[in-house]
Amino acid sequence: MANSKYEYVRAFEQPDVLLPNTWIVVRIDGRGFHGFTTKYKFKKPNDARALELMNAAAEGVMRELPDLVVAYGVSDEFSFVFHKDCTLFERRASKLTTTIVSTFSSYYVYLWPKYFPDTPLTPPLPSFDGRAVVYPSVRNLRDYMSWRQVDCHINNLYNTTFWALVQLGGMDAQAAEKELTGTLSADKNEILFSRFKINYNNEPEMFKKGSVIFRDSPLSHPLDDAGFPQPLSKTATEKDRKRRVKARIVVAHIDIIKDEFWAARPWILSGKAP
């Protein structure tokens, strides 16, 4: 039996190849996580186990997709970055996006018992949505990353103060919200310190900075004058790919806005090296 009679329906598929020579960011977000965190009694304003589970799932994604060069996570979201030269799945947006979301979801459910041993998952299950955005320049990409980390800071300072007012100050949610309306960063720091003896600077780095994940692959070959790894021969490139697969994956809670992070790890954006 031939299938030709119905096969015309394939003509309705529309291509979604992402523009070449652009950085691809896939950001995923927990779906309905407000209810989810309530159901599983996540600690407020931050639940370290939940964040570590997010990081572990992201690590799983990084391991299964060696084309990813860096990822950044905060709260129930994670951003994964493919190099601008990436040709995985011919750069088809839906393939890239769904593969990351699917792999992340699988790890999240798979690893759940390790981080929440006493709280088994029950349906409805956790899920994530995602989307791809492309950025033409390193400047745009780094500004994207900075945007997420600034957001992390703003939200975490707000949430830390809000929950201090509620949990330590005995306010209800509405009163706390009202108290914070119009306040600046300095005001929130002041509230935390003067009323609750909390020095925001001493809060855990993971809460303040979020989590950046990358491969620990010091360059094994010379940099050119501009500080970028030199082009590699074909053999060297293949060898490097293998090393990238094997490279240790690092989770860090540090500033990615300033130049230091990127300057110290030229292989992340060069995409040429291990």
Add this chain to the structure above:
Amino acid sequence: MANSKYEYVRAFEQPDVLLPNTWIVVRIDGRGFHGFTTKYKFKKPNDARALELMNAAAEGVMRELPDLVVAYGVSDEFSFVFHKDCTLFERRASKLTTTIVSTFSSYYVYLWPKYFPDTPLTPPLPSFDGRAVVYPSVRNLRDYMSWRQVDCHINNLYNTTFWALVQLGGMDAQAAEKELTGTLSADKNEILFSRFKINYNNEPEMFKKGSVIFRDSPLSHPLDDAGFPQPLSKTATEKDRKRRVKARIVVAHIDIIKDEFWAARPWILSGKAP
């Protein structure tokens, strides 16, 4: 600290709203399932436990997304259909696609131990990719569904014969493949029956027909002259939505190419009824 300096990066997000008044099909596929089935020693040509796990995961998706009207699965793929009037996530392709893929993946991993109690999952974990396609007419949509079911038949007849030659006939893969080159359906039926006493018609329906999943929601209100449910008042619509959420989800292994299946269940494509 304001976030305005970096927020410009949002302007790079490109909209992906699917055309209104079209049927949305999200098809997902197992990623690298050839290796996966080997790793977990799935039975060939069909592993009933694996198919039932697929169906159970799809059922989870149908339950969590009441906007879905029908789904059809075969092998490691599943197609989910949103009604042409669907407005979930404002019809954004990436939201719809990733949510389905994520929810499916979560259920697949979550339910794995129930179907494979003796074979724990280990990384790399199973994952799925997916894409959305829209169809303007019911004819196009039904032709899509028919396409998948014809594909199921063609592949299953081939695989059943191939594995009979290998498992029962003692051929190696290459010899079996060569034996089948150029054969028609009748030839394969003949090989199965004359050499191995297998009547293909007696094979399990799930293998031959795949699995269609829908809500069992007999109409509770009159049809119009053309056999379609009559328009409902606003109250009735809301009431119906609730019933749809509660409706029993049915997994069946039956023909969806002919008119019978659809004619007997007018609520599936009408989208107006429970």
Add this chain to the structure above:
Amino acid sequence: MANSKYEYVRAFEQPDVLLPNTWIVVRIDGRGFHGFTTKYKFKKPNDARALELMNAAAEGVMRELPDLVVAYGVSDEFSFVFHKDCTLFERRASKLTTTIVSTFSSYYVYLWPKYFPDTPLTPPLPSFDGRAVVYPSVRNLRDYMSWRQVDCHINNLYNTTFWALVQLGGMDAQAAEKELTGTLSADKNEILFSRFKINYNNEPEMFKKGSVIFRDSPLSHPLDDAGFPQPLSKTATEKDRKRRVKARIVVAHIDIIKDEFWAARPWILSGKAP
């Protein structure tokens, strides 16, 4: 000299094929026509010569593109409709849109001296922009056409009253605008009649209804029971295509909202007949 070194830039071209089985509407609009009408002293609220030039240019487009089934124009805009089965330029949006805009512009400039013999064009020249929109159903398409014709009516009634107040009533623009704020159709009819003895119903049909352009191709072959032309043999289809090319093109100023127009000309949307 081979061109391969630079040819990679073709990979940046992104496909823009319009969804099959949908009606394609290309609407074009005069660019900066407010200033243009002032420069060439168009009569207000309507300049018959200018509208007839628009219609003549649209007729040129219809003649050069036999795939077009109908067009509708009002003021400085025109909407051109391709049949849902159209495969011209493989349904590439940019090809379809630019070809229509270009052909229209060429005719507009070419025919200008015929309609404005005493007012030669000078740079900057008239130009038009355009876009394609697809509609899945005949209902959607006809609602689109109705939308434009209702818009024609609303604007023309407003403009007729506004310019009567200015030209006949001696008001300045601001006063006229203020006078009309919040008025209903009945109010405007009343102003026209009681103050200026203008019966809006007697205004020219071209001003009130806009212009619909179609091929005058009475069916030469039997309709089926539903009133649609019967499917044609391949020879008959080719013969019909030729007749469509030769068919007289009609410009009419009539209602296209009600069923009558379409029912009397089944070949327009059937797309099967001459």
Add this chain to the structure above:
Amino acid sequence: MANSKYEYVRAFEQPDVLLPNTWIVVRIDGRGFHGFTTKYKFKKPNDARALELMNAAAEGVMRELPDLVVAYGVSDEFSFVFHKDCTLFERRASKLTTTIVSTFSSYYVYLWPKYFPDTPLTPPLPSFDGRAVVYPSVRNLRDYMSWRQVDCHINNLYNTTFWALVQLGGMDAQAAEKELTGTLSADKNEILFSRFKINYNNEPEMFKKGSVIFRDSPLSHPLDDAGFPQPLSKTATEKDRKRRVKARIVVAHIDIIKDEFWAARPWILSGKAP
């Protein structure tokens, strides 16, 4: 009368904003120009009047759209480049593309009598199609421009030789085509010289190099160390915009593949200067 009943059709319009921070190239091509050049007896292999008409039309486009930074034309095609920072029409692809195609067509028809005074246009009229492509980097953009100029060279050498064989050598088209099959550039130069005493290097530059069009706007303010114009104050930017509008538009037939052209005119790609 309200228009709300039909206005829902606007929801079918799909956005087509081009990615920010990318160079926009709109390339237009003559539609069916093979027949067109025959109808109007264009000289082969190049008709100088026809090319000058193309250039004059392109100049009109450049003049009406000050956002354009450079254009390059060959044969019946022209590529127009918007700066990567361009925000004209909110970067909507269809607006940008149709406006260019429309303006070009208007000028082509308008200027026709100046270049072909003895050959009036008759329907069907000349028309052009067009499409937009975006390039993330200056490298990509320049490679695009180089691609077109290399194409110009390859085609012109071929055509010059082909028509020499036909017009001077008395061959028919098929014989000339066969003669040229498999020949390299050197072979064609040799044929031209040895058989027809034609030194290809002496052919007109417009034929060999095509036409590049840009604004003659020497920088009036200092360059930074990298040779780029320094950022301007807001007042200076506005002043510069005005100068860009007034700048003389230059048509040149020179190499745009090597660095010289661009290095000598830093304002073209900097987009910051007059």
